[in-house]
Amino acid sequence: MSTLATKLREGLPDEAVLTDPDITASYAHDMASFCPAGTPAVVVLPRDVEQVRHVMRTATELRVPVVPQGARSGLSGAANATDGCVVLSLLRMDNIVEIDPVNRFAVVEPGVINADLAKAVAAHGLAYPPDPSSWEQCTIGGNIGTGSGGLCCVKYGVTAEYVLGLDVVLADGRLLRTGRRTAKGVAGYDLTRLFVGSEGTLGVVVGAVLxxxxxxxxxxxxxxxxxxxxxxxxAVARIMAEGHTPSLLELMDTTTIAAVNRLTRMGLPESTRALLLAAFDTADPAADLAAVGELCRDTGATEVVPAADDAESEMLLAARRSSLSALEAVKGTTMIDDVCVPRSRLAELLDGVEAIADRHRLTIGVVAHAGDGNTHPTVCFDSSDPDESGRARASFDEIMALGLELGGTITGEHGVGVLKREWLARELGPDSLELQRGIRRVFDPLGILNPGKVL
Known part of the structure; x- marks a missing residue:
């Protein structure tokens, strides 16, 4: 480790190279449960691209694994350290380099917080739509690494649709530029899209054109x-089939509603089995809400309440954004699934999760980006109870299997990381898995970038 730290300090300031075990241990894992994390040899906090290139050249020379990290708000273990690795934290690379209102793009470093970018572009009358629930904490680099979505993706799409180009430091320290700054462009293979969702296994994103x-x-x-x-x-199926374009279509089940009420005292209706939130940002949102309200009544809604103004709307959205924190407070630990199914199978997934919860004697709340079928069944358990922890893990696996059975995917936006490696193999099949591993070897022949993750 002394050789590693010495070589790293040749291209980094002393304060950017952390070796104190008590400090480096705090960088060992993200927010996922049931994901092993190793002990990093060193944590580095570069401030510019050349410093990142120095880290990767050093790691290649010494054959040391590197784990890139953002805010560690991920939910799949993709940012977890491996024993003896260099944790490459990109939090200090947090500059918004450029906002171009004419060409409608922003150039940012990976450590920029999602909410900070949203506020900065709003000053120019623009918006960066991807808005994960953790948008006030998560970084753009992390969003790109996991291919994250958000509450508004039903209308505006996910992170991958907004990444025009990337600056990426490869495993050997070379700097690769992909993509473009133009509205259109199809020159060559789409390497930009390849890096989005790769979870730091192909290269280190050090800049993005969004x-x-x-x-x-x-x-x-x-x-x-x-x-x-x-x-x-x-109701969700009817709303989408009849051509409505809500900017948000979210669902909370009765377990989640009760948890949110306990945490926030919002007084949400606990007698309901499911609460559907629909939002419109059209020229006449009241008219669109009225039409969707009628559809909801036609499909059996017992109560339909449109918000009267922005304040009421934001209160309802605050309830949805607080749902994961509220469920975590139920037992102290949560295991958050990320199964996405066709919209037409959404009800089957919800009913199936309820049956799994009953069978394992667990509290499992479900929140969902209902407009695109992306559900987040959240298993609440006491991590100090081995029996309950075992039942939690078993229920998680059954939910994953149910999602595949319904024609879905194991992850809509959280990524694979460590948590879902086995399930990724089941979803992809051997031929696809072999090809994807081959792609990874092209970019990282020594296998030093985020080993043990994804594939």
Whole structure:
């Protein structure tokens, strides 16, 4: 380790190279449960691209693994350290380099917080739509690494659709530029899209050109209560089938509603089995909410309440954003799934999760980006109880299997990391897995970039 630290300090200031075990241990893992984490040899905090290149050249020379990290808010173990690795934290590379209102793009470093970028571009009348629930904490680099989504992806799409180009430091220290700054471009293979969602296994993202949109009008939100998951799922299907374009279509089950009430005292209706939140940011959002409200009533909603103004809308969205924190407070530990199914199978997934919870005698709350079928079943358990922890892990695996059975995928936006490696192999099959491993070897022949993750 002394040789490693010495060589790293040749291209980094002393304060950017951390070796104190008590400090480096705090960088060992992200927010995922049931994911092993090793002990890093050193943590580095570079401030510019040349410093990152020095780290990767040193790691290649010494054959040391490197684990890139953002805010460590991930939920799959992708940022977890391996024994003896260099943790490469990109948090200090947090500059918004450029905002171009004419060409509608922003150039940013990987450590920029999602919410900070949103506020900066809003000053120019623009918007960066991807908005994960952790948007006030997570970084753009982490969003790119996991291919994250967010509450508004039903209308505006996910991170991959906004990444025009990337600056990437490869395993051997070379700097690769991909993509473009133009609105269109199809020159060569789409390496930019390849890096999005690669979880730091192909290279280290050190810069990004991100597409922006004109800022939408203020949105209004509607809340609809349903007596069953089937009725709520039917409402989602009708809303989408009849051509509506909500900017947000979110679902919270009764377990989640009760947890949010305990945490926030918001007074959400606990008698309902499912609460559907729909938002519109169109020219006439009230008219769109009225039409969707009628659809909800037709499919069995027991109560439909449109927000009267921005304040009521933001209160309802605050309830949805607080749901994961609220579920974590139930037992102290959560295991958050990320199964995405076709919208038409959403109700089956919800009913199946409820049956799994009953079978394993567990509390499992479900929140969902209902508009695109991406569900987050959240298993609440006491990590100090071995029996309950075992049941939690078993329930997680059953939910994953259910998602695949319904024609879905094991992850819609959280990524694979350590948590879902086995399940990725089941979803992809041997031929696809072999090809993807071959791609990884092209970019990282020594296998030093985030080993043990994804594939």
């Amino acid at each position: 597409a922006l949109k004109p800022a939408p009008p203020p949105r209004l939100v509607l809340a609809a209560e349903f007596g069953s998951a089937t009725a709520a799922g039917e």
